[in-house]
Amino acid sequence: MKAAKFKYVAPRSLEEALGHLGSDPDAKVLSGGQSLMPLLAMRLAAPSVLVDLQHVPGLNAIEDIDNAVRIGARVTHRAVEHSELVARRVPILSLAARHIAHPQIRSRGTFGGSTAHADPSGEWPTVLLAVGATMHLQGAAGRRDVHADDFFVGPFTSSMEPAEILTQVSVPATWDRWSFQEAAVKAGDYGLALVAAVASVENDTITDARVSVGAAVGSVTRLREVEQLLIGAAPDLNTAERAARVATDSVKPISDIHGSSDYRRNLVGSLVKRAIVELKNGA
């Protein structure tokens, strides 16, 4: 399991990095390498050149901005997991970070790398879709912002152009309630299903909600029927049970050696129920 030949560059600026990407269609960005390097080793990917972002300045900050927390693409999972700011303003990220692989991998893998990789089993894509995050992209032509709804477009596929770099992600801190649920057979395993749910609550009534599912599905997906049910309902056990039924009926899960579509359908229902119960208990 040795990678095919590739070139390696470690540019010192975003412009230089974009230049490498723009001049070679088979170039690939390297961030923490925790997904990319195994793909190279198994020869499932053979990019011509790896553009390592480790010396590119400005990608390592976690910042408190008006109604959001902005996280640099090169921030490690571990830094997110242990950030006091994240825990206070967007606690769903702290909850989800603990489920990402093992501590060694969390110390190397990066927030932006996992987001751009758009793995349907990834904790960050599932969470960012639920919270409605905004991805900040930089291309040769300039910056653009893409909402999570328009970013995760398929399995391992985002709406980024090949010559764009994800620089930051803004995570809205405006939700009142959060929950992240993952069913993994062992700690550090890929989940069989992930559910992320957020809600705004006024006078014990849910006024807005977003719920997403990962791992059990081909690409991270919002459970819109569940969201519709939640809005206007009280965050209680009855709502949770109804939401679970709607989730079970509406989700379209995958089948593989780790679980059939039917198994995952029920599992998603159970996780949605747990998430809504936790929304109620959260606050």
Add this chain to the structure above:
Amino acid sequence: MKTVEKHQHMDTPEIAARSVGARVLRSEDPRLLSGRGQFIADIELPGQLHVAFVRSPVAHARITHIDLSAVRDAEGVHLAWSGADAAQFCEGLVGEFAVEGCNPTTMPLLATDEVLYVGEPIAVVVAETRYAAEDACELLDWDFEELPAVVNADAAAAGVGVANPQLPDNFGLRGGASFGDVAGAFEQAHQIVEGRFYTCRVSAAPMETRGVIADYEWASKSLRVWSNTQMPHFLRYMLTAYLGFPEQNVEVITPDTGGGFGQKAHVYPEEMLLPLLAREVDRPVKWIEDRRENLMAGAHAHEQYVDIAYALDATGKITAVRTHALGDGGAYHAPPWSMAVEPWCAVVMTPTGLYDAPAAEYTYAAVATNKTPVGAYRGVGYMAGTFARECLADEAARATGMSPFEFRRHNVVPEFPWTNPQGIVYDEGSWRESIDVLESMVDYPAFLQRQAELRAQGRYIGLGLSFFVESSGESTAGSQEHGLGDVYHDTATVRLSPNGTAHVTIGLSAQGQGLATTMAQMAADTLGVRVEDVIVETARSTSHAYGSGTIGSRGAVIAGGAVSRAAGVVREKIRAVAANLLEAAVDDVDLVDGNASVKGAPDTSISIAEVATAIYFDMSSWPEDFDPVLEATQAYDTARAMFSNGAHAMVVELDPETGFVRFEKVFSVEDCGTVINPNIVEGQIRGGVVQGIGASVFEELAYDESGQLLTTTFLDYGIPTMDVSPPFEIHHIETPSKHSASGVKGMGESGLIAAPAAVLNAVNDALTPFGVVLRELPLSPEKIRAAMSGATESAAPQVVAP
């Protein structure tokens, strides 16, 4: 069964236990745990080249065209071979087993006409770097015509397709025997309890994969082979037998090894090819298996069906047991053990267990399939057989209305020695006591109460028991007791230095068992010196002591016996000189705690260090006709088969929504005779039980219908981790063997042998309210959830009135 004639090398000296029994810290650990071990991948020889294999991507195909010219022309490539090139030197490795009904196979070093499983090597490349070798592998120009793949043991046994043309009816093994009036017992049975149990295909998945380095020196015709094998002397013999390297010129070197568990107790095509390649390119060649290769081409394990039935009388006593095992052997017999390791061992060695069954009948069969060959894994056959027997015991307990403890107590062998229906003699054990001890550890009434309370809250816990009898200290006598003719023995060398410290070499390579520590304890007590004054070298080279392999729970017993005998010879030298110096009779001199003292006169003593110094430097200290050599090499083998015993109880909780199994607690009782080092015995129990948890719940080498292996990384193949490992409570019972040094028995395999039955029994106990009984591994989340949601067809215990 035949027993062996008693020989001189089966007697060991009687000594006072000082360090034996103590929790001596492992002398290996400072080195291994701080990253200072030297494993095969760490070894770099000047000028070495690297080897990579092209492996079959399909399960069964006829090779119609193969052309290596592009591979040979690739940058950095020194040599590339296909099957035809390798066959000039060796037709292949013959796999067979010396029991009735075995049809041998020959496994080519590289496939020639047909490929028979995914991962079978078809070409090998030697290049400047592993990268260059793998680049070149991608250039192989070959075509194949796919053939129907046989992937199911039942289909193979029914003759649907041919997996390996060498076995036209797919049977690699078929036979059976009957002892006592089995038919009569079943006819007259009050009730019959029976079931078909399935142990799924798994990998031993050692932390360190396999690896081989070969270096041939043409001028001296000497061959050095580094391999992390568990059987270095056997590998050396095979290199001579198959490849013609003169045995005196072959050295097999075993560096630190990160786990073997039986997977490294085979002789593989890679180990045969590397020496040939080294000779051909006149450079050292190195191959380190990657994880994908290990999961595809390292020996697989366990896959078999065991049908087992008890005839019970009106009181619930077992009157006969019938067992049939059908093993899915994979494409070839894996030498030297063959497809027999699973089904044959399961039915011959395990069906009576600790139960006083007066009659037994068994049949065994192994079929070839287009999957990786199945080989040895910690407790070969014992795991599947114990699984079937102990799970059936729980079903019988339910069928007779007894508690699982009571059913076992009702049926346990009442006294020793006991001869089972096959004629296997069990000299001693604590079989009955282990039931009582485990029941009190578990506090069964309290468990039942907690289980009922939790059920009322919608929580489902279960208690599962599994009792084992483990053939240990693999020996000539043990082999004969089971109807085989294998001959084993090991040697050890003990040397005392002028300062009274000892140097010990043994013939066994170590894979992490702490042999250097336990052997130092054995040597220290025999010599009467402190354990820290003994250094032990495990077999790092075949140039030292001889060993039959670190297999079959034999290390502590056999190497321990050899160390004890060799140290005993040196001990007598010290006593003779000490007696001379102390002016006492030799028989009155004791060696304990670093001193030679006279019995009844404790003040009359001299340190062993002083005696050793005198032997080396002061001839006046010598008695008449004294030979000053303070070094001895002795052999050891046990005079009789010996058996450890014990049990595990496991408490699990099932999550009805996810189907996940949570392991709450393990209670273990182990009787391996005299315990040399409780830390090490408990480590073996914990490691083995956790492997058993893995094999029951998390692990399966899954194939699709075309014979494609779907689990080739640890992403898909789930080995257990610390977070799923439960806390243990371990109780030791010591029933010493009368035949081994210090009364030691082996115990390296019992954890894995017995844990899966405890897991399944615990799960089935938790499932009681749902009226479902599961019998097939792995207990995947999906199976458990289906069982708890009424989606599994009711499989109430199969109780049949005759």
